[in-house]
Amino acid sequence: MSEPKYKLTVDVPKTEPGAYNPDRKISALIQNQVKHLKAAEEKLPESQRTHIDISGIETELQASEYIRKVTALLHRTKAADRKT
Numbered sequence: 001m002s003e004p005k006y007k008l009t010v011d012v013p014k015t016e017p018g019a020y021n022p023d024r025k026i027s028a029l030i031q032n033q034v035k036h037l038k039a040a041e042e043k044l045p046e047s048q049r050t051h052i053d054i055s056g057i058e059t060e061l062q063a064s065e066y067i068r069k070v071t072a073l074l075h076r077t078k079a080a081d082r083k084t
Contacts, residue, residue, distance in 0.1 A: 022061035030063050037070045048073055 026034070038054050050069050057063050 020060060020064075022059060022064075024060050025058060026060055026063045030060065031057075034063055034066060037067060040074060041070050044073060044077060048077065 034054050034057055041049055050066070050073070052066055052069070054066065057066055
Protein backbone atom coordinates (compact mmCIF):
# COMPACT_ATOMS: atom_id res chain seq x y z
CA MET A 1 0.00 0.00 0.00
CA SER A 2 1.40 3.40 -0.94
CA GLU A 3 1.93 6.29 1.44
CA PRO A 4 -1.00 8.75 1.38
CA LYS A 5 -0.30 12.13 -0.22
CA TYR A 6 -1.36 13.97 2.94
CA LYS A 7 -1.05 12.87 6.55
CA LEU A 8 -4.36 14.39 7.54
CA THR A 9 -7.45 14.49 5.38
CA VAL A 10 -10.97 15.60 6.17
CA ASP A 11 -14.05 14.08 4.59
CA VAL A 12 -16.29 16.87 3.33
CA PRO A 13 -19.95 15.97 2.86
CA LYS A 14 -21.63 16.74 -0.44
CA THR A 15 -23.42 20.06 -0.63
CA GLU A 16 -27.16 19.76 -0.30
CA PRO A 17 -29.19 20.81 -3.35
CA GLY A 18 -30.22 24.43 -2.92
CA ALA A 19 -27.39 25.22 -0.52
CA TYR A 20 -25.85 27.41 -3.22
CA ASN A 21 -28.04 29.88 -5.05
CA PRO A 22 -26.00 32.10 -7.38
CA ASP A 23 -28.66 34.83 -7.32
CA ARG A 24 -29.14 34.87 -3.54
CA LYS A 25 -27.90 37.87 -1.56
CA ILE A 26 -24.77 36.96 0.40
CA SER A 27 -25.06 36.20 4.10
CA ALA A 28 -23.09 37.99 6.81
CA LEU A 29 -20.82 34.93 7.03
CA ILE A 30 -19.92 35.07 3.34
CA GLN A 31 -19.55 38.84 3.52
CA ASN A 32 -17.02 38.40 6.35
CA GLN A 33 -15.16 35.74 4.37
CA VAL A 34 -14.91 38.16 1.45
CA LYS A 35 -13.57 40.89 3.77
CA HIS A 36 -10.95 38.54 5.22
CA LEU A 37 -9.83 37.49 1.76
CA LYS A 38 -9.61 41.13 0.73
CA ALA A 39 -7.33 41.78 3.71
CA ALA A 40 -5.12 38.85 2.65
CA GLU A 41 -5.15 40.04 -0.95
CA GLU A 42 -3.97 43.50 0.12
CA LYS A 43 -0.74 41.89 1.38
CA LEU A 44 0.10 40.74 -2.16
CA PRO A 45 2.18 42.94 -4.45
CA GLU A 46 0.01 45.47 -6.30
CA SER A 47 0.63 43.71 -9.62
CA GLN A 48 -0.80 40.43 -8.32
CA ARG A 49 -4.06 41.77 -6.88
CA THR A 50 -7.49 41.44 -8.50
CA HIS A 51 -8.38 45.12 -7.94
CA ILE A 52 -11.99 44.05 -7.38
CA ASP A 53 -14.09 46.46 -5.30
CA ILE A 54 -15.72 44.13 -2.81
CA SER A 55 -18.39 46.69 -1.93
CA GLY A 56 -20.08 45.67 -5.18
CA ILE A 57 -20.27 41.98 -4.23
CA GLU A 58 -23.91 41.27 -3.46
CA THR A 59 -24.72 37.76 -4.68
CA GLU A 60 -23.38 34.29 -3.96
CA LEU A 61 -22.19 34.08 -7.56
CA GLN A 62 -20.17 37.30 -7.27
CA ALA A 63 -18.74 36.18 -3.93
CA SER A 64 -17.82 32.73 -5.22
CA GLU A 65 -16.04 34.22 -8.24
CA TYR A 66 -14.05 36.62 -6.04
CA ILE A 67 -13.21 33.89 -3.51
CA ARG A 68 -12.04 31.58 -6.32
CA LYS A 69 -9.80 34.27 -7.86
CA VAL A 70 -8.18 35.36 -4.60
CA THR A 71 -7.72 31.81 -3.35
CA ALA A 72 -5.92 30.94 -6.60
CA LEU A 73 -3.66 33.99 -6.22
CA LEU A 74 -2.83 33.11 -2.64
CA HIS A 75 -2.08 29.48 -3.53
CA ARG A 76 0.20 30.55 -6.40
CA THR A 77 2.01 32.98 -4.13
CA LYS A 78 2.50 30.33 -1.43
CA ALA A 79 3.73 27.78 -4.00
CA ALA A 80 6.22 30.33 -5.37
CA ASP A 81 7.45 31.05 -1.84
CA ARG A 82 8.14 27.35 -1.29
CA LYS A 83 10.28 27.20 -4.45
CA THR A 84 12.57 30.03 -3.36
